[in-house]
Amino acid sequence: MGTELLLGQITDTNSAWIGARLAETGIDSLWQTKVGDNHARIVDALRTALRRSDAVIITGGLGPTQDDITREALAEVMGVELRRDEEVLERIRKMFAGRGRSMPESNARQADVPEGATVIGQRRGTAPGLICPVGEGKVAYAVPGVPHEMAEMLERAVLPDLRSRGGVTDVIRSRVIRTWGEAESAIAERLADHMRALDEAGPGAPTIAFQASGIEGIKVRLTVKAEPAKADAVLADEEAAVREVLGDVVFGVDEESMEHAVGELLKERGFCLGLAESVTGGLVGSRLTEVPGSSDWFQGSIVSYDSEVKFDLLGVPRGPVVNEATAEAMARGARRLLGADVALGVTGVAGPAEQDGRPVGTVCFGVDIQGEVTSSTVRFPGEREMVRQFAAISLLDALRRRLLGAPVSGR
Amino acid sequence: MGTELLLGQITDTNSAWIGARLAETGIDSLWQTKVGDNHARIVDALRTALRRSDAVIITGGLGPTQDDITREALAEVMGVELRRDEEVLERIRKMFAGRGRSMPESNARQADVPEGATVIGQRRGTAPGLICPVGEGKVAYAVPGVPHEMAEMLERAVLPDLRSRGGVTDVIRSRVIRTWGEAESAIAERLADHMRALDEAGPGAPTIAFQASGIEGIKVRLTVKAEPAKADAVLADEEAAVREVLGDVVFGVDEESMEHAVGELLKERGFCLGLAESVTGGLVGSRLTEVPGSSDWFQGSIVSYDSEVKFDLLGVPRGPVVNEATAEAMARGARRLLGADVALGVTGVAGPAEQDGRPVGTVCFGVDIQGEVTSSTVRFPGEREMVRQFAAISLLDALRRRLLGAPVSGR
Numbered sequence: 133m134g135t136e137l138l139l140g141q142i143t144d145t146n147s148a149w150i151g152a153r154l155a156e157t158g159i160d161s162l163w164q165t166k167v168g169d170n171h172a173r174i175v176d177a178l179r180t181a182l183r184r185s186d187a188v189i190i191t192g193g194l195g196p197t198q199d200d201i202t203r204e205a206l207a208e209v210m211g212v213e214l215r216r217d218e219e220v221l222e223r224i225r226k227m228f229a230g231r232g233r234s235m236p237e238s239n240a241r242q243a244d245v246p247e248g249a250t251v252i253g254q255r256r257g258t259a260p261g262l263i264c265p266v267g268e269g270k271v272a273y274a275v276p277g278v279p280h281e282m283a284e285m286l287e288r289a290v291l292p293d294l295r296s297r298g299g300v301t302d303v304i305r306s307r308v309i310r311t312w313g314e315a316e317s318a319i320a321e322r323l324a325d326h327m328r329a330l331d332e333a334g335p336g337a338p339t340i341a342f343q344a345s346g347i348e349g350i351k352v353r354l355t356v357k358a359e360p361a362k363a364d365a366v367l368a369d370e371e372a373a374v375r376e377v378l379g380d381v382v383f384g385v386d387e388e389s390m391e392h393a394v395g396e397l398l399k400e401r402g403f404c405l406g407l408a409e410s411v412t413g414g415l416v417g418s419r420l421t422e423v424p425g426s427s428d429w430f431q432g433s434i435v436s437y438d439s440e441v442k443f444d445l446l447g448v449p450r451g452p453v454v455n456e457a458t459a460e461a462m463a464r465g466a467r468r469l470l471g472a473d474v475a476l477g478v479t480g481v482a483g484p485a486e487q488d489g490r491p492v493g494t495v496c497f498g499v500d501i502q503g504e505v506t507s508s509t510v511r512f513p514g515e516r517e518m519v520r521q522f523a524a525i526s527l528l529d530a531l532r533r534r535l536l537g538a539p540v541s542g543r
Numbered sequence: 544m545g546t547e548l549l550l551g552q553i554t555d556t557n558s559a560w561i562g563a564r565l566a567e568t569g570i571d572s573l574w575q576t577k578v579g580d581n582h583a584r585i586v587d588a589l590r591t592a593l594r595r596s597d598a599v600i601i602t603g604g605l606g607p608t609q610d611d612i613t614r615e616a617l618a619e620v621m622g623v624e625l626r627r628d629e630e631v632l633e634r635i636r637k638m639f640a641g642r643g644r645s646m647p648e649s650n651a652r653q654a655d656v657p658e659g660a661t662v663i664g665q666r667r668g669t670a671p672g673l674i675c676p677v678g679e680g681k682v683a684y685a686v687p688g689v690p691h692e693m694a695e696m697l698e699r700a701v702l703p704d705l706r707s708r709g710g711v712t713d714v715i716r717s718r719v720i721r722t723w724g725e726a727e728s729a730i731a732e733r734l735a736d737h738m739r740a741l742d743e744a745g746p747g748a749p750t751i752a753f754q755a756s757g758i759e760g761i762k763v764r765l766t767v768k769a770e771p772a773k774a775d776a777v778l779a780d781e782e783a784a785v786r787e788v789l790g791d792v793v794f795g796v797d798e799e800s801m802e803h804a805v806g807e808l809l810k811e812r813g814f815c816l817g818l819a820e821s822v823t824g825g826l827v828g829s830r831l832t833e834v835p836g837s838s839d840w841f842q843g844s845i846v847s848y849d850s851e852v853k854f855d856l857l858g859v860p861r862g863p864v865v866n867e868a869t870a871e872a873m874a875r876g877a878r879r880l881l882g883a884d885v886a887l888g889v890t891g892v893a894g895p896a897e898q899d900g901r902p903v904g905t906v907c908f909g910v911d912i913q914g915e916v917t918s919s920t921v922r923f924p925g926e927r928e929m930v931r932q933f934a935a936i937s938l939l940d941a942l943r944r945r946l947l948g949a950p951v952s953g954r
Contacts, residue, residue, distance in 0.1 A: 147551075413841075417846045441842055
């Protein structure tokens with residue numbers, strides 16, 4: 133909901149996420165409506181939605197300001213009054229106190245609950261969610277519009293409640309196999325025979341779909357509809373079959389990112405890693421340290437954006453800096469300075485202008501594993517930020533392949 | 544429209560774009576609905592929409608396949624039959640001929656037009672648009688779902704028709720003022736008097752709305768409805784008025800990020816910047832180097848994730864490392880190693896576990912401007928990635944405030 137969505141000032145990612153989760157949970161989702169921050173129109177939208185559907189999920193409008201009016205609209209639709217919930221209020225006060233501040237008076241409104249509604253206790257933000265019974269066995273759920281607060285409450289309270297009300301038993305589960313280094317069409321061709329066999333196996337067999345996710349590679353999505361106990365076993369078998377076909381272009385599953393894959397390999401081998409970054413400006417170190425526990429295998433990074441830092445600190449020979457010799461020297465310098473077993477160097481041209489006569493998108497990678505140094509060069513498509521992102525994941529993939537003993541692919 | 548949208552398989556960008564263009568064109572846009580490829584539900588959605596509004600824009604469902612049923616639904620709502628339009632048919636045939644192919648028979652359906660509707664000739668794809676009068680002076684527009692076909696028809700036919708039917712001359716323009724360092728409720732309280740004055744000024748006065756964008760701070764959106772010539776002047780005055788009230792918590796306008804603000808200040812003062820990052824792992828350098836031209840004022844970063852790197856390379860005295868003395872020593876070390884005028888140090892606990900007896904979320908900042916070093920400590924809420932993101936923008940804000948000569952705020 134919200135005027136900002138209607139005006140296109142913010143793009144709505146919540147409804148696609150909720151739609152996907154409802155589908156996976158086995159609940160039909162037939163309508164989505166956006167409406168501005170206007171009491172009469174919100175009430176009209178809720179009444180229309182409840183006429184057509186058994187359940188309605190509302191996002192947003194639970195904040196502390198005057199244009200947050202979901203609570204009032206729900207109370208009107210339910211035909212009840214709002215009542216201030218002392219327990220909710222106390223939780224809001226405590227949240228502010230935990231940050232060393234006192235609660236502004238306006239936040240007290242967030243503790244107003246329509247009579248007869250059940251509160252979904254707030255864990256991340258100050259707004260609680262609401263489960264509102266609305267006659268004829270129907271229900272309206274209200275959750276905050278902030279995506280991570282919305283998602284947490286949906287998973288914790290809304291989806292379980294919906295499944296139990298709807299008597300849903302089959303679930304739709306899916307698993308995403310993540311790859312780097314080959315185009316979607318090449319992966320599709322390699323899996324063509326296998327997919328034909330699944331088609332012929334008929335209903336109950338898993339299905340495969342491809343999803344190009346740009347800077348994070350090609351995703352292969354396996355989906356199955358079955359009883360919860362059976363679904364996971366089918367997916368595990370199918371994952372094994374797809375991995376067998378695709379081999380080492382697969383770096384992970386579901387939320388396993390490239391940095392997770394690299395971290396696991398480093399841990400297994402007892403290596404610690406250092407970086408020398410130029411074109412990526414710190415992005416590779418930033419991604420690696422998103423992984424909890426990365427301090428076990430990550431030493432640090434020398435972000436040598438200015439050439440003088442490459443020469444003075446990393447010991448790169450003076451001269452042009454977008455070439456494999458520089459990437460190798462950067463990796464060697466990082467290994468020495470950071471006291472690492474393994475080090476990576478990356479230098480390139482993100483744009484907008486070319487550099488050292490090398491066109492935008494040119495990136496050179498160096499990998500130093502205990503003194504054995506290799507390098508490679510790739511030219512990426514796209515603009516500045518895309519080049520940087522491609523460079524970061526490709527650098528990590530180059531290390532992954534060296535650690536696996538696999539050949540380093542161009543892209 | 545479309546089942547794929549409801550399932551979250553594709554994200555809807557059309558409705559945000561249309562919403563923004565309607566707003567800019569001065570047409571109130573009050574509702575948006577998504578519905579699956581089902582005749583009865585589409586008809587219901589159209590009837591509901593036409594009851595509430597004077598005009599409805601429908602996207603998608605004009606293709607050649609069986610699930611493209613917008614034409615049939617419109618004919619039912621209008622109470623008329625579909626008639627094949629020979630001129631449209633001929634244009635589709637020619638499009639295929641132009642690509643050296645003959646038209647598949649299924650595409651003939653795209654030439655079916657509800658009686659009484661006006662055709663918007665297709666220029667980019669094979670689907671024409673439709674302008675459908677629907678009683679009581681109301682109107683429904685149908686355009687293709689493919690974004691660039693939709694946009695072209697909207698600009699060429701739909702928006703001009705809407706403006707002329709509505710007798711619209713005003714446009715709606717908005718501007719976003721970006722802040723860091725205060726909660727939404729605190730900013731709302733500071734602007735309360737000013738907003739009351741705007742309310743009392745009545746129609747024609749700008750309006751103010753707040754938007755919490757999490758890791759990027761609180762946005763204050765100014766919106767005005769006026770003749771095109773006047774709108775920009777009103778916004779400029781209003782921006783000045785809000786900046787006057789909010790002072791130095793404002794770091795930018797519209798797309799200006801914190802790193803842009805810092806880059807501009809460094810350029811103005813002729814300073815170049817170095818970093819020593821621990822808890823952020825390279826994130827600050829990565830954000831700064833997203834800015835094109837950052838090589839003019841950014842030297843690099845020493846990402847000293849491991850404590851030994853802090854001691855050996857940056858010269859931090861051995862001991863616990865989550866404290867202001869360490870942040871200061873890191874900044875000094877970075878300034879020296881990177882040959883910078885200005886340097887920042889950041890150390891803290893992102894979690895999952897506490898460190899040196901300091902709880903998760905504790906972050907210390909050091910700022911060294913030509914040898915004058917200051918420091919501060921903040922405790923952030925949230926989990927690992929949120930702490931890192933908050934730390935990055937807060938560190939840059941601390942520098943921005945020092946460069947402006949303003950006090951550094953806690954958050």
